[in-house]
Amino acid sequence: MKKLWDKGYGLNKTIESYTVGNDPQLDQKLVYYDCVASKAHAKMLGKMNLLTDDEVQDLNRELDKIIELNKLGEFVIREDQEDCHTAIEMFLIESLGDVGKKIHTARSRNDQVLTALRLYSKDQLDCIEQLINDFTDAVKEFTRNYGHVQFPGYTHMRKAMPSSFERWGNAFMDSMNDNLVLLSTVKMLVDQSPLGTAAGFGIPLDIDRKFTAKELGFSRVQENPIYVQHSRGKFEISILHMVSQIMLDLNRIASDLILFSMAEFGYVELPDEFCTGSSIMPQKKNPDLLELLRAKYHVVSSYEFQISRISSDLISGYNRDAQLTKEPVMNGFSIISASLRIATLLFQGLSVNEEKCNNAMTDEIYATAQVYNLVKQGIPFRDAYQQVANSMENVK
16 A cells, blocks of 8 residues: 555665554554644635535545544554654545545644644643542542541651541542643643644645644644744643543542551551452452552653653654654553542542541650640740650650
C-alpha cells in the first residue's frame, strides 16, 4: 500500500517499524476524534467551494461509517498505514475514489493529529473533573460519618497535636478544589483549534478556521501556526502537571492510610475485599491497592518530565520527536481516571475504629494546649512553653 507521502520508493521494513512505533495501537483512541474533525473540515471545504455539497455529504456518510466500525472494534489500523489519519483517508479513497482524495485539502497530518488530540484531551479533562467531584462527595460522606473522631496529628512521624478525621478529610477536599483551578486553566489552554495550520506555516488557501473551530466546539482559534507546533508538548506538560498534582494528593492519602491501618495504629480499617494476601504467610491482609496508588504518582510525574525533555531543543516547526509525546499523555489520563475511581471506592468503604483513636490520644499531645492555657493567664509564651516542657520532663 502506498504511503500518503509516497515518493516512488519503498521504505526499509526495519526503519518503518521503528518510525511507526506503537502509533497504530495508540491511534485507535483517536479514530472517533479524527473523524469528527474530518467531518467539520469537509463541511468547511464545502463552504469554501473546494467540495460540492454532494461530496461533503458522501464524505460525512463514510466518516460516520468509520465511527461505527471503530465502536464495534472493526476498524483496525495496520502498521503499514502508520496512523489513524492514513487509515481513515485510505478508507475514504477506497469507498469514494477521487472524492476521498480531496479530504486532505488544506491540512497536514501535523494539525490533523493535534486537532484529534485536543478533542480527545477535552473529553478526558471533562471526565477528570467529574471524577474529582465524585471523589470529594465520597470524602464529604466519610467526614459526615467519622469527622467527629479525634486522633493524633503527627510531625516528624511523632505525636504532635490533636487532629480529627474532619480536619484530615477537609484538607484533601480543599486541595482538590485547588486542583480544579489548575484543571480549569489547562482546559482553557487546550480549548484552541489548531486545524488549518498544517505543518507549522499555514495553508496557501483562503480557508475559514473560525468555522471549523466553532463546528468542533473550540472556544477560539489558535492563530499562530508556528506556536501551534510549539504548543504540542507544552500543553501536554501542563496537562500532566495538573494530573500529577491530583496524584500527589492520592499519594499522600495512600501513605496515611497504609500507616493508619497498621495493627499497631488501627485508626482505620480497610474493607477485606480491598486487600490481597500473602502466598506464604496465611495471616496477611496486604494494602497492595494503597501501595500501587502511592507509586502511580511517581509514574505520572515521570511522564511530565519525559515530555518536557522530548519537547526541548527542537527548532521551530514540526519535528517527529513530537510523536513520542502521545503515549505519556494517554497513559497519564488512564492512570488518573482509574486512580480517582479507586480513591472514591476507598472512601466509600473505609471505616474508623473510634476506640483505638481515643486510646491513642495520650497526654503529651495536649502539651501545646496547656501552654496556651497559661498564655491566657498572662504568662509570656516562652515562659509557658518552658514550664510545660519542664513538667513533662518531670513526669518522665
